Amino acid sequence: MTSEALIEVRSLDIEFTTPDGLVRAGTGLDLDIHAGEFVGIVGESGSGKSQLLLALLGLNAKNGRLRGSIRYRGTELVGAGKNELGRIRGDRISMIFQDPMTALNPHLRIGRQLTEGLQRHRKTTAAAARARAVEMLRAVHLTEPERRLDQYPHELSGGMRQRVMIAMALICEPELILADEPTTALDVTVQAQILxxxxxxxxRFGTAVVMVTHDLGVVAQIADRVAVMYGGRIVERGDVDDIFYRSRHPYTEGLRRAIPRLGEDRAARLATIPGNPPNLAQLPRGCPFAPRCAYHMPRCDAEMPTLETVAGTHRKACFYDGPLADAPEVLA
Structure with a gap:
């Protein structure tokens, strides 16, 4: 990417003070997000993916602390006040949460929830906001949009609620949408429709999308670039082809090999990554993936590898520089 980045994340640490000690949900994170691109963030549960999205909007919990830099078009967001963040949230940057049933207010009609942000950021009249809400519900292919505005969330199906969430995220025409596993609770057919x-x-709108997901097959189909997270760190990032067909980190290799593929012997054992993800409150001194890594060497226990250039924009954080297992033949 050569265009100016919308978001520049530099040396970002995300920490939480808990009764069990300091939890490091993100350490030394570096990531650029450019206009109009689709970035996938993948990794196991507890790797820090969702916390990174929340940090981009300053939505981390009260016991959380951010250090480093998040710049949106040159404006520093780390340490920004509520008013500054309020001007950006829902207007320039929007978020689609994982569970629309909990993200939507069950006591308010769909129309009220759709128009609230528009009236706040654009100062439109109630009539103009309602007309825009109908327009956005049509854009997300929701049937009978005028009637949906007067309904409550519980009157809609899961797929319909997710479409409402997407309409809410788009109604102010943001430059960036953050999507936190937006298809997890949906059946396969509806997942495909939402993607x-x-x-x-x-x-249509030229909006950049950053999506957190566990589904590598989805990322292989729709992402331009991918960041792989493990133990609160980005361990590999690059173009989608780099990650899926020229990956250089053993963790990425393990994720690829764990993808079920059509035509595979049903009796064959599905490949897995041995061991468990690290406790973010008790991270090792060296590489957090070292205890589970087939390419482990003594240096991995003593030093933390940093993101180094493989080629072009492809980066990896790994001391091992030899060949990895062959990439799966079919991902998309």
Missing amino acids: ELLQELRQ
């Missing part, structure tokens, strides 16, 4: 919708709206 197709995100792609369509991205192309």
